[in-house]
Amino acid sequence: QQQVKQSPQSLIVQKGGISIINCAYENTAFDYFPWYQQFPGKGPALLIAIRPDVSEKKEGRFTISFNKSAKQFSLHIMDSQPGDSATYFCAASFYTGTASKLTFGTGTRLQVTL
Amino acid sequence: GAVVSQHPSRVICKSGTSVKIECRSLDFQATTMFWYRQFPKQSLMLMATSNEGSKATYEQGVEKDKFLINHASLTLSTLTVTSAHPEDSSFYICSANKVEDTQYFGPGTRLTVL
Numbered sequence: 230q231q232q233v234k235q236s237p238q239s240l241i242v243q244k245g246g247i248s249i250i251n252c253a254y255e256n257t258a259f260d261y262f263p264w265y266q267q268f269p270g271k272g273p274a275l276l277i278a279i280r281p282d283v284s285e286k287k288e289g290r291f292t293i294s295f296n297k298s299a300k301q302f303s304l305h306i307m308d309s310q311p312g313d314s315a316t317y318f319c320a321a322s323f324y325t326g327t328a329s330k331l332t333f334g335t336g337t338r339l340q341v342t343l
Numbered sequence: 344g345a346v347v348s349q350h351p352s353r354v355i356c357k358s359g360t361s362v363k364i365e366c367r368s369l370d371f372q373a374t375t376m377f378w379y380r381q382f383p384k385q386s387l388m389l390m391a392t393s394n395e396g397s398k399a400t401y402e403q404g405v406e407k408d409k410f411l412i413n414h415a416s417l418t419l420s421t422l423t424v425t426s427a428h429p430e431d432s433s434f435y436i437c438s439a440n441k442v443e444d445t446q447y448f449g450p451g452t453r454l455t456v457l
Contacts, residue, residue, distance in 0.1 A: 261444040272349075272436050272448035273387070318386060322444050327394065328375045329444035333386045 233321050235334030242341050248306040250337045252319035255300065259321040261329065264293065264304045267316045267336075276317075277304075309341045344370050345441045349449035356427055357457055364422045364452045366437030372417035373439035377446065378410070381434040393420050427456045 234253045242248045252262075260281055265273035279286045279293040279302065286293045292305040306313055317337045322329040346369040356362050366376060375394050379387040391412050393399040399412035409431075411423040420439075424431055432455050438446040 263445070265448070270434075270451070270453070272347075272438075272451045275445065275447060278445065324444050328392050329440070329446075330377070330389060330392060331387075331438075331446055335386050336384075338384075 345447040347449040368439040375440040376420040
């Protein structure tokens, strides 16, 4: 019930295209859903995050769509660029009063081709 | 900003020695810090959660006597890998809570045990 399922495992998109990564969860206690971008040999960097009281959040070329009833959320990268080539992780957490532990998806390796 | 640093970025040590990794939040105070381990092409695995001034909470299966965590202040946590062996070789990443559930990650430390 603590799992976050992420798909696809890898994705190849042409420059200028839309990259879409999907995640699904079971635990309805999750109330915070961030996306992280990780380049090889580096730590994950927070991209964008959403709470379940909104269905969509947009920051620049990155958009999170959230479907509370389906327990699914997705990341859309508009106008994908070669510099977006990285591994993307979705995650979910809930605050226990002392800490929020993130449960990560398995990751999606995105390659944006010229 | 929310900057988290780690030191060292890379360390190579001989089997049987101990290695200390530092994690600092540079521009904010973090009540909670987290330590993760990441194997090549895999997701992040939470090892432990540490709160300033109290004992760390370890995830199931993580040996607390092997991975010693000290959270000395609101800006510093350390992970000591004791009596390291080749199977401890991995990418270790820390993160820190800035506000309730937002975690900011350090750049990671690559540990190689010979």
